Amino acid sequence: MEAARALHARLTKPAGSLGALEELSVRLAGLAGECPPPLPEPVAVAVFAGDHGVHAQGVSPWPQEVTGQMVANFLAGGAVVNAFARQVGASVTVVDVGVLDDLGWGDEGGGSGPIPAPRSSGEEQRRRLVAAKVRAGTRDMTAEAALTREEVSAALEAGARVAFKLVDDGARALVTGDMGIANTTPAAALIAAFTGADAEVVTGRGTGIDDYRYARKVAVVRAALNLHKPDPADPVGVLAAVGGLEHAAIAGFILGGASRRVPVILDGVIAVSAALAAAALAPDAVGAMVAGHRSAEPGATVALAHLGLDPLIDLGLRLGEGTGAVLAVPIVASAVRVLHEVATFDSAGVSEK
Numbered sequence: 270m271e272a273a274r275a276l277h278a279r280l281t282k283p284a285g286s287l288g289a290l291e292e293l294s295v296r297l298a299g300l301a302g303e304c305p306p307p308l309p310e311p312v313a314v315a316v317f318a319g320d321h322g323v324h325a326q327g328v329s330p331w332p333q334e335v336t337g338q339m340v341a342n343f344l345a346g347g348a349v350v351n352a353f354a355r356q357v358g359a360s361v362t363v364v365d366v367g368v369l370d371d372l373g374w375g376d377e378g379g380g381s382g383p384i385p386a387p388r389s390s391g392e393e394q395r396r397r398l399v400a401a402k403v404r405a406g407t408r409d410m411t412a413e414a415a416l417t418r419e420e421v422s423a424a425l426e427a428g429a430r431v432a433f434k435l436v437d438d439g440a441r442a443l444v445t446g447d448m449g450i451a452n453t454t455p456a457a458a459l460i461a462a463f464t465g466a467d468a469e470v471v472t473g474r475g476t477g478i479d480d481y482r483y484a485r486k487v488a489v490v491r492a493a494l495n496l497h498k499p500d501p502a503d504p505v506g507v508l509a510a511v512g513g514l515e516h517a518a519i520a521g522f523i524l525g526g527a528s529r530r531v532p533v534i535l536d537g538v539i540a541v542s543a544a545l546a547a548a549a550l551a552p553d554a555v556g557a558m559v560a561g562h563r564s565a566e567p568g569a570t571v572a573l574a575h576l577g578l579d580p581l582i583d584l585g586l587r588l589g590e591g592t593g594a595v596l597a598v599p600i601v602a603s604a605v606r607v608l609h610e611v612a613t614f615d616s617a618g619v620s621e622k
């Protein structure tokens with residue numbers, strides 16, 4: 270990091286003129302342990318999918334089968350995250366850690382299902398399904414713990430395994446994605462549990478709900494927290510009480526990437542709620558996290574502040590899937606490219622002030 274700061278001071282630009290990109294490139298040099306750090310490419314997006322027992326409480330206007338249907342859409346290349354990933358040349362891996370439907374591809378574990386025919390886009394995209402279902406959806410956290418500790422461990426390990434495989438296959442930046450109808454509810458509960466913020470402050474409208482349903486959602490988050498009183502010093506216990514399988518898997522994915530010293534670009538509120546769990550398990554993992562964007566969900570801002578991360582972009586997105594994080598990829602790559610390619614005052618013969 271010292272070497273990166275010293276190099277920045279010699280590049281042909283006023284010191285500090287690249288704002289947040291300078292500190293980002295310094296952090297990435299620290300993560301890699303070398304200056305300049307490797308360019309963060311190729312990029313691999315992993316979309317973790319799961320369903321939620323708390324859906325029964327009326328917290329989302331969408332039917333649960335949309336989760337499995339969207340998995341098929343990701344594999345066909347037709348979701349927003351596919352379009353954005355094509356724009357930056359990223360692969361898309363879909364990981365079933367907890368979808369209610371069996372997706373028709375069996376769950377023998379580790380295999381990859383048949384990929385539907387690509388949509389008619391000229392650009393190629395590597396897409397793959399990883400079958401790693403821990404359980405067909407969580408339990409309703411307002412009645413009992415959403416998961417057992419063993420199920421949380423299995424999901425954490427599934428996420429870490431995906432990170433290892435993607436890095437072994439060459440990825441030099443990982444992007445978190447999520448799909449799971451009702452998953453903004455456990456995300457809010459996780460953020461409240463880890464930061465101590467009130468349920469009302471961290472709960473948002475998710476896919477878009479009216480005032481009646483919103484009041485109900487806040488009450489559901491509050492009821493789950495009151496029932497389980499999760500201890501933030503026990504992150505596996507917090508994930509078991511009020512988490513989701515995709516939340517736990519994303520936490521494992523972050524830890525897997527961090528342990529390989531590869532940057533993990535975080536998407537929206539589901540990702541940052543999972544990042545709080547990852548940070549509670551291994552505080553050093555924050556060094557590998559890059560906050561891709563600020564989700565419109567209020568809990569995301571609370572979680573980012575707790576992690577001490579500033580988001581790179583703020584476009585009012587509230588979709589998930591990894592979309593906001595994929596949009597940040599060119600910014601992360603540009604920050605690193607500066608350290609590789611920009612001339613110094615000496616080499617370019619530019620006068621200093």
Ligand SMILES: Cc1cc2ncn([C@H]3O[C@H](COP(=O)(O)O)[C@@H](O)[C@H]3O)c2cc1C
Nearest residue numbers: 329447448449450451452453475476588589
């Ligand atoms: C068609 C569709 C595509 C999506 N892609 C991401 N989400 C996002 O919305 C869901 C969370 O919002 P809530 O908690 O309000 O249910 C998650 O599946 C999330 O990934 C989608 C939602 C829908 C309906």
Ligand SMILES: O=C(O)c1cccnc1
Nearest residue numbers: 475537538564587588589
């Ligand atoms: O920020 C997100 O990831 C998000 C927001 C709303 C709905 N689904 C996801």
